[in-house]
Amino acid sequence: MKPHYELIEHTADVGVKAYGKSIADCFSCAAKGMFDIITDSSNIEEKGEYTLKLKSEDLEQLLVDFLSELLFLHSSRNLVFGFFDVSIDQDKVELSASIKGESFDLTKHQYGVEIKAVTYHMLQVHNESPLFVQVLFDI
Numbered sequence: 001m002k003p004h005y006e007l008i009e010h011t012a013d014v015g016v017k018a019y020g021k022s023i024a025d026c027f028s029c030a031a032k033g034m035f036d037i038i039t040d041s042s043n044i045e046e047k048g049e050y051t052l053k054l055k056s057e058d059l060e061q062l063l064v065d066f067l068s069e070l071l072f073l074h075s076s077r078n079l080v081f082g083f084f085d086v087s088i089d090q091d092k093v094e095l096s097a098s099i100k101g102e103s104f105d106l107t108k109h110q111y112g113v114e115i116k117a118v119t120y121h122m123l124q125v126h127n128e129s130p131l132f133v134q135v136l137f138d139i
Contacts, residue, residue, distance in 0.1 A: 005033035015136035028084040044082030047102035059125040
């Protein structure tokens, strides 16, 4: 099966190009890719569930806001996530997501690359076939 995202190498950054059957799927796969960069998310259990609700002026900003919120939860609460159920109302540019994960534990999770921020460089939300999103992270 084809991976739902691919990593993008760029100078001092790393990024994700994520695919899906819907833009919401693409957002989910981008989040999965981000946490695969941070740690091996295959070891992440669904111990805690968090709900996010976001509204932005366009889909690109919504993607940045979504991933930035996940990154904030990771850095401020030492959480890692591996499961993302995302819904997007494109007319209202609103996102609601149920995310599941657990506390980061070095005895269980590998430490990957520290992501400092979600950037706007090369940011794309391609809303026509093939559906994909692309985002770079400052590392």
